[in-house]
Amino acid sequence: MLHQSVAIDTNSIWFILSSRILLLDGKVALITGSTQGIGLAIAKEFAEHNGATVIVCSRSKDKARRAAALLNGKTDYASIDVTSDASIVKSMTKVLASHKHIDILVNNAGFPFERKIWYKSLDQISITALKDILEVDTVGSVRMTKTVIGSMLASKRGGVIVNISSTPAMYGHFEGAPYTMAKAAIVALTKHIAREYGKRNIRAYTLMLGNIATEATYKFMTREERLKGAQEAAMKRWGRPEEVAKVAACVSSDYFSFATGNTVVIDGGAEMS
Numbered sequence: 001m002l003h004q005s006v007a008i009d010t011n012s013i014w015f016i017l018s019s020r021i022l023l024l025d026g027k028v029a030l031i032t033g034s035t036q037g038i039g040l041a042i043a044k045e046f047a048e049h050n051g052a053t054v055i056v057c058s059r060s061k062d063k064a065r066r067a068a069a070l071l072n073g074k075t076d077y078a079s080i081d082v083t084s085d086a087s088i089v090k091s092m093t094k095v096l097a098s099h100k101h102i103d104i105l106v107n108n109a110g111f112p113f114e115r116k117i118w119y120k121s122l123d124q125i126s127i128t129a130l131k132d133i134l135e136v137d138t139v140g141s142v143r144m145t146k147t148v149i150g151s152m153l154a155s156k157r158g159g160v161i162v163n164i165s166s167t168p169a170m171y172g173h174f175e176g177a178p179y180t181m182a183k184a185a186i187v188a189l190t191k192h193i194a195r196e197y198g199k200r201n202i203r204a205y206t207l208m209l210g211n212i213a214t215e216a217t218y219k220f221m222t223r224e225e226r227l228k229g230a231q232e233a234a235m236k237r238w239g240r241p242e243e244v245a246k247v248a249a250c251v252s253s254d255y256f257s258f259a260t261g262n263t264v265v266i267d268g269g270a271e272m273s
């Protein structure tokens, strides 16, 4: 849908320059873990630039409310802990009562970046750490997907599910195997959603991210770690959360109506296959 910021005049070039496409107009999107970092950037892109109604989520209701209030556009908030069925059911019941349906789910919530887990080789990792990460990144995404797909099927509107993974899931890494394994399962989840529900007009995508500068990563790194991260990309820099958010808006839109199950790598050309 075209949104004009000025009245149409006879100058068609001016008309094009002053028009903007709202990719997600009329859609309701729920984004887990969206009070900071990549999740917040996606919420902003969807609500402020693409016309979606966005449900901002956090484990903390106050944090979600505050983040939602700072965004322009149509927003709501929900407290969702993806490790808790009770939390998901309670919040989704409220969200569906208010908004009737969810058109887009972004499974963004991720276990916090922790040096003591990430910087360990496979023989050093603890099974507890593996289970903790799987519980949030993988099982949490499955829990949310099960619930939201149920409502997408009931509404008969179809929908889009965007899952957030990471490049080690495809290429492996020198350490941090629990995270790699949790994010690899996300690719399989996407493909299952695409194959099982394609005929019901539900699409799914994996966004496979390289080094994206967020509060959780870049902010806590040493100068050397930041430089090393930048050197990994062909573009010799870290990605910005906004650059992930724009891709999320594209795949969630009707522009991707005949593409599903895809993995979109967003890593500045670090890994190419």
Ligand SMILES: NC(=O)c1ccc[n+]([C@@H]2O[C@H](COP(=O)([O-])OP(=O)(O)OC[C@H]3O[C@@H](n4cnc5c(N)ncnc54)[C@H](OP(=O)(O)O)[C@@H]3O)[C@@H](O)[C@H]2O)c1
Pocket: 032, 033, 034, 035, 036, 037, 038, 039, 057, 058, 059, 060, 063, 080, 081, 082, 083, 107, 108, 109, 110, 111, 112, 113, 136, 140, 164, 165, 166, 167, 209, 210, 211, 212, 213, 214, 215, 216, 217
């Ligand atoms: N930054 C990168 O370089 C990078 C690279 C590859 C992939 N990723 C992935 O991208 C996503 C976002 O990363 P980010 O850098 O923006 O990290 P982040 O700032 O730590 O964001 C993750 C969010 O997940 C939420 N969360 C954690 N545990 C949760 C739970 N049990 N239930 C619900 N929400 C939970 C947190 O929100 P609350 O504390 O408010 O609940 C947090 O805001 C993650 O899945 C991450 O693995 C990031």
